[in-house]
Amino acid sequence: MxxxxxxxxxxxxxxxxxxxxxxxxxxxxxxxxxxxxxxxxxxxxxxxxxxxxxxxxxxxxxxxxxxxxxxxxxxxxxxxxxxxxxxxxxxxxxxxxxxxxxxxxxxxxxxxxxxxxxxxxxxxxRFEMTGVFALTEPDHGSDIAGGLATTATREGDTWILDGEKKWIGGADGADVLAVFARDTADGQVKTFLVDREADGVSLDRIDGKVSLRIMQNFRIRLSGVRVTEDRRLQGISSWRDVAAVLRVMRSDVAWIAAGIQAGALDAAIRYTADREQFGRPIGGFQLVQEKLARMLGNATSSLTLAVELSAQQDAGHWSDENSALAKMVTAQTARETVALAREVLGGNGLLLEHGAGRFFADAEAVYSYEGTHEINALIVGRSLTGESAFV
Missing domain, CATH: 1.10.540.10 (Acyl-CoA dehydrogenase/oxidase, N-terminal domain)
Incomplete structure (x- = not known):
């Protein structure tokens, strides 16, 4: 449960x-x-x-x-x-x-x-309107705040969008794409709800992934895409507005990082109950139990951190550094936890049938998306020192 x-x-x-x-x-x-x-x-x-x-x-x-x-x-x-x-x-x-x-x-x-x-x-x-968040670009990920290159040019009550997005998960099944673009008039970032099937929109699936293989990611090209002003999100007028929304989202990733640790622990416990070596279940071996204990400690501390962050947010206390810290710590911890699960299963940890292998690979994607470890560390470091180390 x-x-x-x-x-x-x-x-x-x-x-x-x-x-x-x-x-x-x-x-x-x-x-x-x-x-x-x-x-x-x-x-x-x-x-x-x-x-x-x-x-x-x-x-x-x-x-x-x-x-x-x-x-x-x-x-x-x-x-x-x-x-x-x-x-x-x-x-x-x-x-x-x-x-x-x-x-x-x-x-x-x-x-x-x-x-x-x-x-x-x-x-x-109710999933009657489905959409995706199209921010990252082929040449701009961690530097997206200043580097975002997709443009939006206003002509009367219509905007013309040109550019590319990358790593957009589930784009092929979305009704609309929430596209972030830089206004050519004032240089500020705006957000538009673009129909996926609009003229000038094309999607290419990203193949060859070794993580999150089940989730399909896409490269999106926008060429002269026309969007009416009523489909521009009126509360986004600058990167500062975008950052305020990202602050909300990072807590989601902390919970996901905690969840994959619980899933990896589940897979390891199931395996240790069934696998026998030297005439006994491996769950009775000291070194195996030590690994399981470390996994439980990691999973528990990550869940506790995510819960505390959400408690603060639901009480109205929001901060970039707390969200960044939670994402950074839980995603980093997840890498150790899933590696331990893979170790417990030995060579069988590489087989899909036992479950641990998926968590082992997927932790790498969670570690990188919604802000890399380094970017989140700099957000936390800025709050500790009062000095920005961003270039």
């Missing part, structure tokens, strides 16, 4: 979520375990996202679950435990769902006007 004591020994879910919210997450955990997990090894092998994944998840109504108050459903605590449960099953599944529930929904809710948010958010919650 989502909050079982093996990976939540402190009872954090029980202390921070209502019974109705926990029931919704238990239902999610059951669907993930019984209907989605059996699809994952084949999906990884063929680098495809089965349509059944969203087919199973969307009817659960996880952005407005039955019996859960609107305030709790919209809290970063509930969305965090939701991401945790998804990532505990698979990082690609969590990343895909969060592309809608986190990235796209956040930019519309926090970057749109009150009227735009009221119009579109209900559709987004």
């Amino acid at each position: 989502t909050h079982d004591p093996v990976v939540d020994r402190l009872g954090l879910a029980e202390r921070h979520l209502s019974p109705a919210a926990r029931r919704a997450l238990d239902e999610l955990a059951t669907v993930l375990d019984e209907r989605i997990r059996p699809l994952l090894a084949d999906a990884w092998e063929h680098a495809t996202m089965p349509s059944a994944v969203l087919g199973e998840l969307v009817p659960l109504g996880l952005m407005e679950p039955d019996g859960v108050s609107a305030e709790e459903a919209d809290s970063t605590m509930f969305s965090g435990f939701r991401n945790y449960a998804l990532a505990r099953c698979d990082a690609s599944v969590a990343t895909m769902y969060n592309a809608q529930s986190g990235l796209f929904r956040a930019i519309v809710r926090h970057g749109g006007s009150a009227e735009q948010a009221a119009q579109w958010d209900p559709l987004i919650r």
Whole structure:
């Protein structure tokens, strides 16, 4: 279950979520375990996202679950435990769902006007309007704040967009692309909701990935794409506005990093119960138990950090450095945890059938996306010293 004591020994879910919210997450955990997990090894092998994944998840109504108050459903605590449960099953599944529930929904809710948010958010919650967050570019990732090269030129009530985006997950299934572009008139960053099938939009799948193979990423080209002013998010007028939304999103990644550690621990524990060497289950070996204990410590500390961050945010205390610290620490810790899981399984840890291999590879993507380790470290360092080390 989502909050079982093996990976939540402190009872954090029980202390921070209502019974109705926990029931919704238990239902999610059951669907993930019984209907989605059996699809994952084949999906990884063929680098495809089965349509059944969203087919199973969307009817659960996880952005407005039955019996859960609107305030709790919209809290970063509930969305965090939701991401945790998804990532505990698979990082690609969590990343895909969060592309809608986190990235796209956040930019519309926090970057749109009150009227735009009221119009579109209900559709987004029900997956009746699907979208992705198109910020990163082929030549600009960590330096996107100053380097963003996609342009937007206004002609009356229409904007003309030109440029490229890269690493945009799930773009092929989205109705709209939330595209960030630099206004040629004032040099400031704006955000536009672009129809995926609009003239001038083309998508190319990125092949050859060794991480998040199930989640499909795309390179997007925009050539003379026309977007009306009413599809520009009215609350985004500068990079400062974008950064405020990114602050919200980094907590999502901390929860995902915690979740993949729980999933890796699950895989390791299952294996140690079944695998025998020297005439006994390897779960009874001292060195194996030491590795499992370290994994549990990492997973518990990461979950605790994510919970504390969400508690602060839900209380109205938001800071770039706290979000950056949580993402940096949990993603770094995840690399050690999944490596330990792979070690416990020995050579079998490389086989998809045992599960640990997916977490081992996927931790690398989580370590890099939504702000690299180095960028997040500089955000934290700036808060500690009062000096910016960004170039």
